[in-house]
Amino acid sequence: MKKAYGKRFIEKSFNAFGRTFKLGGPIPELREGEELVRRTISLCPVCYRLLPAIVFERDEKIWIRKICPEHGEVEEIYWGDAKLFYKALRYEVKAKPIKVVYTEAKAPCPFTCGLCPYHMTYTSLANIVLTNRCDLSCWYCFFYAERVGYVYEPTLEELREMIRSLKKQYPRGGLAVQLTGGEPCLRDDLLDVIKMIREEGIRHIQLNTHGLRFAYAGGDKLITELRRAGVNTIYLSFDGISPAVNHKNHWKIPF
Template structure:
């Protein structure tokens, strides 16, 4: 640092130059708009960690069949995707509705506030999913239904079943959990239709937090939702807890959220913290007071849990070193986590029968593993006898425990060879599911707003929205910046009054059974 990039003016949305520099030990973005003046925001609270993750930056394979075909597309004005986008769709978001059964102050989408209802039909949703499956060279295999509240869409379960029929191997639902808490039958129906993961809003363990973030007392409801998921028959859905983190509101409770996940490791397999992204205008003072970064997350988890530190966390594209090697060995493109290194971080911890927690970095030489994967991929690419080089790589990684595991520190009864061997020998997806079954993923994904917007992050985004006209749009372009969400929803929506006339007896805000509470 310093380094140059492009950002947006948070007032007018114009593309403007930005500089990221170290300031007081933090990584800070500075930018100026000729019309609206100077802006400054903390990107990561620890400049050292900000720089350390950059060694994992990689360019992805992009897509072969972009929607936008112009020769010189401009980011983020020409999203669709386009030929300069560097990462294929790893996870697709599909908004089923902007209606909800809550009116939360931190939500991206709210039909009441917008004045119109966005709710694509079953056929429209099917066409959008078909677009994702047609993406090349890597068809999208993971989809998350979102909203609004997706579970209130009249064809919700039918849509989930259709996603399974189309070949999606990971089907997620981002939900507040109300319908799951209210009905075991509905929860079982989700499981039977094909849902794999419930992406559950989960801001804390105290109702005082929910009154501030959502406006309701919600702890009991959240716990009932998880209990109903635990009670389903057959292959159990897993839960990812998703706390929206606001500095000074719930950052004191992050350790308790992880403890709850550990206590329910039979069903909760991940906690994905999401530092709040600000929409609209906010004063400089409030921005500085409420801003919460990924390195703040690491600090809070260290202070509140004791067993996690910065060295345990890896940026998301670190996984691309392994996926690239597997792709080369198998001879076909595979999912590549080539997102920007500053978008998200994560780690795995293992939980034994007594609820003892052991981070993977305590018994696996992760740095050595990742570097070997990268070096091995390079050697295979350069080798004149690629078949021999691939065979040697497979043999090395099939002996995973010998090369990368400190056996004296492993959790009792664990055999990582049983997980890694199928991954390299057969490409068996069950290997990874077995791995996560014994582990809890703890991570954070910091989505952007107008104040910390970095266009380089948008170009490398791997989480995309698919929309009714066939476009695929990066998450941070859709929800901030040019505000594609506003454009798309207005174009494919009907005014609230008209929607109510077409749907007698239905409501824009579905009944939740929760009493509205003031913040305290």
Template sequence: MTTTAELLEKRAKKKLIGKTRSICPECNAILPAEIFEEDNKIYIKKNCPRHGEFEELYFGDASMYYKFAKWLRDGKGTGNPDVVVTRVACPANCGLCNEHLSHTALANIVVTNRCDLHCWYCFFYAEKSGYIYEPTLEQIKEMVLNLRDERPVPGNSVQITGGEPTLRDDLPEIIKIIKSVGIDHIQLNTNGIRLARDFEYFKKLKEAGVSNLYMSFDGVTPRTNPKNHWEVPAVLENARKLGVGVVLVPTIIKGINDHELGDIIRFGFSNIDIIRAVNFQPVSLTGRMPKKEREKYRITIPDCIIKIEEQTDGMIPRDAWFPVPSCIPLTDFIEVLTGKPTYMLSTHFACGAGTYVFKDGDKLKPITEFVDVEGLLKYLQDKAEEIEMGRNKYWVAMKVLANIGKFINSKKEPQGLNLKRMIFDIIVKHDYKSVGDWHRRSLFLGMMHFQDKYNYDVERVWRCEIHYLTPDMRIIPFCAFNVLPEWYRDRIQAQYGIPIDEWEKRTGRKLSDDFYRRKLPAASQ
């Protein structure tokens, strides 16, 4: 039994960092919450009058939290909201509302809730919901037009997701429709199984305009990646033939595959001709789960970053990583230079992080080893402010070009890389060939940790810039849409979906026909 003295000592160790709002994991009540530090970790705590106190790990390293927090910036919001509210009750009434702080950087369109796999940690699939949700081509076009109407920055990047999108035979037509209304970047979220087995279908997607694959890849062994371990080599080979870049997307679960982070990166480098990035996603713990169970599987962004440092023998250190909003000084500078609104990645600093890593002989070399990234970003921010204050932008641009070499240690650059020349070609010559050279030489490593009901922070939702397009003409933040499915995802998809038995009658197929049944040689089983 815990004594009063022990309770007081524990409270004394807690350092309050800030206050926010959260939700009760049991009843979804919107609650006041506290974010605090204890034992060099960050936690969130809330108390529901009906269901009691909930305390959850929020960020696994306090020093990294404070380092990331200094990059926090409010975004541009949305100039023409789909939902106008007089009193903010976030995460209720999402759509985007007039109080949302970030524009859409990436818009998800769910084209089906059918899937050929059954991953236990997945947000949703048709069999569980009891209905089939597949928006029509007309609905998809209207959703994307709504995205293009967003101001001040019209949405220009779409991820097609599911379920498993490749179960739709009309996916090439969907891609053509999205391209036709002005979307430049179309990413396909997939497990890759059909693309491994049906080259002609993959070719049609490429010809329709798909930009790259966002492919699930949970590990380098059959044990850690049972979903598509055997199919990945064929997906990569077909992608090579078609020239379609691939982003690997590992869902990281403590005690399941967190020992393979370094190996996943090495796998990416061994296929760097076609793999453009690895985007790690610490698992979001969906549904009701006892605290001991959550502690068993919970892993956060800094936990993954520290494990990568350990598993790469220090070649990719924790200091190489920056939070997503750290790139705002660069986009601010481009905006004042061109006079055109640009993407502003103003997501919350705890949502994501990234770095670029180069292969230099046998070494992995992060960009921070030869570039003073923080110094360069601060310099660009200062120069952007000079232009805003009336200084001639051409004079400032020439000054930037003259001084940019001060932030680059050319002696430590990977062999054959001339970053200063590359930047000159982009800014002065508008020659973007060097951008392609950059991507062929480097691997982008990203982290994106979506929330669940236990670690939910409403401030992160306010700043969210990964959104869902829905057929009721709303644009809904990711961690509202998926974390509160009874308010958003399930309600909307049930409204626009049809019962499974009705779908089976219409199509003459069984939902179970979709399920992938892998046939392995006896030696592989």
């Protein structure tokens, strides 16, 4: 047992990613003018200790509070509009636990990556990485091949197995995917990939792309071919009409 902030609590530790993390801390208390929404588990933003936390309403906003024995109390806005938060809760789906899992839970969430027994909802939109190649070099991107030092690009048959695994999920198989990267339009067989996914029974295909290929010669033809192959949605970013609008992303021009 460990004493901090006048409260006693059980402290444990676990190993993940080659490090030792701590678990446990004082249970935060409500203060005057605050109404409890729920209790949950959160992380210390400094040491990543797993901590008990409370989610509460105050001043028409939703807040979260946790106390790390080493780094003190942290309070942050959980949702900026309490009315909108409660409205969103009306659409919350209480799903059954996943039965087909692919990862053993060796550490508490979020330190076990992958579809593990902790998951309590099925996949609504599966992200499938077609490649980590990209023809941009955005400073904030950690994923592309130049940064990680190798090329990841699953074959058509490997992608087919991913889709079949997605459809085997219980209690409901996945029916929607987002094709992402890297830049998926760099794959020469992109149209074949999309057609295969349609043949496997996926109803909704979303393509995540920077969109530059559509601006080049033949871009209008590519868009038509993507739609005919089975793409339902093109997922683009729009940061503004000038770099000054989104300084965080464009303090360095990425191309």
